[in-house]
Amino acid sequence: MPRANDEAAAALDEYAELFALTGGDAFRVRSYQKAAKAIRGYARDISTAPVRDVPGVGQAIATKVTEFMERGSFRQLDELRQQVPDGVRRLTRIPGLGPKTAVMLFEEYGVDSPPALAEAIRSGRLDRAKGLGEKTRTNLLKGIDELAEVQGQVHIGIAMGVAEEVIDSLREHVERIDYAGSLRRMKDHIGDVDILAVADPSVMAVFRDQHYVAEVLVSGEKKTSVRTVEGLQLDLRLVPAESWGAAMQYFTGSKEHNVELREMAVKKGWKLSEYGLFSGDTVLAAADEAEIYSRLGLQYVPPPLREGSGEVAAARREELPTVIEREDLRGDLHSHTDLTDGVASLSDMVARAAELGYSYFAVTDHAPDLVMQRMTLEKARAQRDQLRELQADHPKLRLLHGTELNIDADGGVDWPAEILDEFDVCVASVHSHFNQDRDAMTRRFIAACENPNVNIIGHPTTRKIGKRGPVDADWEAVFQAAARTGTAMEIDSYPDRSDLPVDLVRLARHHGVRFSIDSDAHAVPHLDFQRFGVGLAQRAWLTTDDVINTWPWQRLKKFLAKGG
């Protein structure tokens, strides 16, 4: 996705937030947010394409974006940044705390950060604050804890975008360049990004001058560390060309994986470092990463498996699974259009799915329970008719008409069975009542699994990386129900969701659950998010047999029938 779009969208989102905090008109706030969302999901790069063409962008926003592209900000944003203390914005990051309360806390109590709020609540200073009863204060403390847990890391979507931007910006100055570290291992939370390059040290000056660099932390001939405007730490290391493979191996990690490899080398009387695999002064392997593994007598271990969790022993016995690859996916079973909260038309989404070479593709817009999406049965059926018409243009792509149902507090869904029978595939997801206790939440999920029309539980934990923690459920019980009923668990590839998380994927697989790796796309470029879901699945050692949307249509069709 074009980085310029993300940056302009982030600026508009910030402006919307500041505008709301200063008591601005709610409809204008929504306009800024809507434009931000549309720009972020726009398929073309707005640094070259006219931003006025983006739906939801009129003259006023276009002017702001144009100024932003020229100098990294716009006048009205600068003014509001002056007006609103950072502390007030920090407070609104806390789940359950909106602009009104944030302003009140700052103005009346001088509270300007989540830790300051926690302190104020614990000290009893807010016991008489209006609108903040005991329950609210308890919930806010919980929200502050959730926020603290996820701070200092970004999700893989942001980190990957930064890494690719860095590589693009330096490519003409280097002989070779790639990213390593936890990003190459496809972790869903990334603390810093490691980039390796073969280049002349003069590239460091070029790097320091890039527009994404907010602060230079250290800079030498071999290593430069900077902080980006997103707050992400970025390390660029120069390595000798002849040690490229060893350096990639070493800096990809994980630490635990590397310790096991070095121990193996030592037992053979060798030495493994970031410069190569050596026997005395003789180089056994160094330039090529795969050769290091083979000289150690190991199968090649794909980076997402390198966690020191048994992969080295398995590689020694030649028992590593053939993990799923992006090319194994035959389709996508969860996507949205502008009929509900997506930003692209049905035909545009379908056209991109066809380009991706899929055998099948499901459109799953929201059902009526999410009232704000204004879905009706008539609209859903009209969309189905439109999809059937589009089918004629795409003989190789089977178009499936699905829906994303809302699982209500008791485990019920939006439509009765006779209506659900009309759909080819039903995803069912939790969108509210996140704070239910474990028993209620578990019953809720099990009821959804037992619904004969529900095929896939969408983004099961509902976590949003950096924003909201997972719901609490007895996952073993849920997974047993899913396996028993033939209900798949989704691996939602939307990078801030990355949901199921990898440890739960492993647990679910242990119980015999199948998975669907979906994009949950709300825009055309989002269809490519599946690469993140595949990375997550690789980390859990999933094979094509575990993932229903790698299956040929006839096999998938049987699964979707849930034995009925």
Next chain:
DNA sequence: GCCGTTTTCGGCCCGACTGTTTTCAGTCG
């Protein structure tokens, strides 16, 4: 601020939940 088989003004995604209130404000999806 955007948009127009409602076209240059007057709408704009609407309802539920929570905790606080004593009739409702704030937040969320």
